[in-house]
Amino acid sequence: MSAPAPSSPAAVEAPYVERQEEVLTEAALAFVAALHRRFTPRRDELLARRAERRAELARTGRPDFLPETAAVREDPDWRVAPAPAALEDRRVEITGPADDRKMTINALNSGARVWLADMEDASSPTWRNVVHGQLNLMDAFARRIDFTGPEGRTYALGPAERLATVVMRPRGWHLDERHLTVDGRPVPGALADFGLYFFHNARRLLDLGKGPYFYLPKTESHLEARLWNDVFVFAQEELGIPRGTIRATVLIETITAAFEMEEILHELREHASGLNAGRWDYLFSIIKNFRDAGEAFVLPDRNAVTMTAPFMRAYTELLVRTCHKRGAHAIGGMAAFIPSRRDPEINEVALEKVRADKDREAGDGFDGSWVAHPDLVPVARASFDAVLGDRPHQKHRLREDVRVTADQLVAVGSLEAKPTIAGLRNAVQVGLRYIEAWLRGLGAVAIFNLMEDAATAEISRSQIWQWVAAGVVLDNGEKVTAGLVREVAAEELASAPEASGTWRQAHDLFLRVALSEEYVDFLTLPAYELLE
Structure with a gap:
C-alpha cells in the first residue's frame, strides 16, 4: 500500500461519539494533519532533549540560568505585545474541565474575568471528553449551550458582557491522542486540542471582540516555547487570521522553566500574554528532577509546602519581576478549596487561608489569581480589588527590589517540616x-x-x-x-x-x-x- 497523500486528513480511530461530526470535519482534520506533519518531528526532538537535560541535572546536581541566552535577559528594551482588551483585567480566573457542560456554564457565569477551560490536567482524555470539550466551547461561543440536571434545574448563559473570557489549556507536549492518527502515528494531544479549537473558533471569537487565547502547560524550556510560537504563526497563516491574534499564557510549573522565564516570554513575545505560577506541578517537577539527589532535596508532606516556603517565594517573586519587566501579566496560583455548605467551621478556617494567600499574591504584585470553585471568586476578587482599585493590573510595580539566585530557587532543604x-x-x-x-x-x-x-x-x-x-x-x-x-x-x-x-x-x-x-x-x- 502506498503512503497517504501529503494532503490527507487525520484519521479517526475511535467508536462514534454523539455529534462528533461537528468537530471532526474533513477540513478540521486536514488542518490537524498539517500541524502534525510540520511540527511533530520537532516535538519528538524536544522530548528527547528533556531526557538529556534530566540526565545532565542528575550528574551536576544544580540547574542554572543559561549563559547562551544572557543577552536576552540583559537587553532592557524588548517587551511582549500589548494585551488585548479581553485580557487586560485578569484579577480572578476560574479553572475547570471543558468536557463538563454544567461546569462550562457555571464557569462562564461565575463572575471571574477568565475561565481556564481545561483539556489537560483537569480532564481525563477519554474520546468522549476530548470531543465534548470541543463541542461545549463551540456551543458556548454560539450561545447554544444549556444544561438540565437530574433534579430538573436548568443552567444557561447570562448576559454576554458578564461572561468570563475563555483561555483554553491543551494537553502537554508529552501526551498523544491515539484516536487521531496521521500516516500511522498518533497526533500529539497538544496539536489535536489546539488545532480543533483554533480551527472552529478563531474567527467567531474575533467577531465577539475576543480571540483564541491559550494556557501552555508543562513547558520545560524556551525551545519548547519557540515551537509553540511557530505553531501559532503557521496556524494563523493557514487560516488567514491576523498574525499576533493568538495570545498565550505559559505556566511556569517546571523547575527548568523557572530558569528560563525571560527567554520563554521572548520566544513568544508577539503572542505572549503572561506567566502563571503553577504550584502543584512545580513541586512535582522539583521532586521528579531531584528525586535521586539525596536528602537535601526531599520534600515534606505535600500540604506542608506552602507558597511562603523560601524556595517558593523565590520562584513567585522572580515570576512577578520578570513579567512586569517585560510588560506581561503575572498570574498567581490555585485556591483549590471547595466550600462545604454543611460544615461552616471547615469553611471559616479554609476561607481565611484562601484570603491570606490571595492577599499575599496581590501584595507581591501579581495581577490575578486562580480559584477552583465559583464561591471563591468573590474572596479572591476582594483581595485584588483592595490593591488594584480601578486599575486592570499592576504592571507598573516592577519589583526591582527582587534579586533571585539559582541557589535560592532550589533551596528545598531549608524547610523545617x-x-x-x-x-x-x-x-x-x-x-x-x-x-x-x-x-x-x-x-x-x-x-x-x-x-x-x-x-x-x-x-x-x-x-x-x-x-x-x-x-x-x-x-x-x-x-x-x-x-x-x-x-x-x-x-x-x-x-x-x-x-x-x-x-x-x-x-x-x-x-x-x-x-x-x-x-x-x-x-x-x-x-x-x-x-x-
Whole structure:
C-alpha cells in the first residue's frame, strides 16, 4: 500500500461519539494533519532533549540560568505585545474541565474575568471528553449551550458582557491522542486540542471582540516555547487570521522553566500574554528532577509546602519581576478549596487561608489569581480589588527590589517540616482516589474538600518514590519502604466502596508508578493505556 497523500486528513480511530461530526470535519482534520506533519518531528526532538537535560541535572546536581541566552535577559528594551482588551483585567480566573457542560456554564457565569477551560490536567482524555470539550466551547461561543440536571434545574448563559473570557489549556507536549492518527502515528494531544479549537473558533471569537487565547502547560524550556510560537504563526497563516491574534499564557510549573522565564516570554513575545505560577506541578517537577539527589532535596508532606516556603517565594517573586519587566501579566496560583455548605467551621478556617494567600499574591504584585470553585471568586476578587482599585493590573510595580539566585530557587532543604506517617497515608489516599476517578473519565475530583487534578496525583506518587529511594524515616520512627507503602495501599483498597474494577486498577497502577525501579515520567502515560 502506498503512503497517504501529503494532503490527507487525520484519521479517526475511535467508536462514534454523539455529534462528533461537528468537530471532526474533513477540513478540521486536514488542518490537524498539517500541524502534525510540520511540527511533530520537532516535538519528538524536544522530548528527547528533556531526557538529556534530566540526565545532565542528575550528574551536576544544580540547574542554572543559561549563559547562551544572557543577552536576552540583559537587553532592557524588548517587551511582549500589548494585551488585548479581553485580557487586560485578569484579577480572578476560574479553572475547570471543558468536557463538563454544567461546569462550562457555571464557569462562564461565575463572575471571574477568565475561565481556564481545561483539556489537560483537569480532564481525563477519554474520546468522549476530548470531543465534548470541543463541542461545549463551540456551543458556548454560539450561545447554544444549556444544561438540565437530574433534579430538573436548568443552567444557561447570562448576559454576554458578564461572561468570563475563555483561555483554553491543551494537553502537554508529552501526551498523544491515539484516536487521531496521521500516516500511522498518533497526533500529539497538544496539536489535536489546539488545532480543533483554533480551527472552529478563531474567527467567531474575533467577531465577539475576543480571540483564541491559550494556557501552555508543562513547558520545560524556551525551545519548547519557540515551537509553540511557530505553531501559532503557521496556524494563523493557514487560516488567514491576523498574525499576533493568538495570545498565550505559559505556566511556569517546571523547575527548568523557572530558569528560563525571560527567554520563554521572548520566544513568544508577539503572542505572549503572561506567566502563571503553577504550584502543584512545580513541586512535582522539583521532586521528579531531584528525586535521586539525596536528602537535601526531599520534600515534606505535600500540604506542608506552602507558597511562603523560601524556595517558593523565590520562584513567585522572580515570576512577578520578570513579567512586569517585560510588560506581561503575572498570574498567581490555585485556591483549590471547595466550600462545604454543611460544615461552616471547615469553611471559616479554609476561607481565611484562601484570603491570606490571595492577599499575599496581590501584595507581591501579581495581577490575578486562580480559584477552583465559583464561591471563591468573590474572596479572591476582594483581595485584588483592595490593591488594584480601578486599575486592570499592576504592571507598573516592577519589583526591582527582587534579586533571585539559582541557589535560592532550589533551596528545598531549608524547610523545617519533615515527612510524616499521616503525609504518607494522605499521599496514598489522594493518589488512589484520583486515579480511580480518572479511569472513569473524571479529571477534576473533589477529595477531602480540595479540587484535585492530575498534578496532585503526580506529587503523591512521586513523593512516595523519592521517600522510598532515600530511605526516609517518618515522624513515628518507621522507615518508608515498598512494603510499608503496599500495606497502606492495601488498607485503602479494603476500605474502598468496591475492591474491584477501577479501584483495583487504580491500586495496581498507583503502586506501579510509585514503586517501580525506573521512575515513570508521567503517570498519565501508563494510565492512558487503561483508559476506555
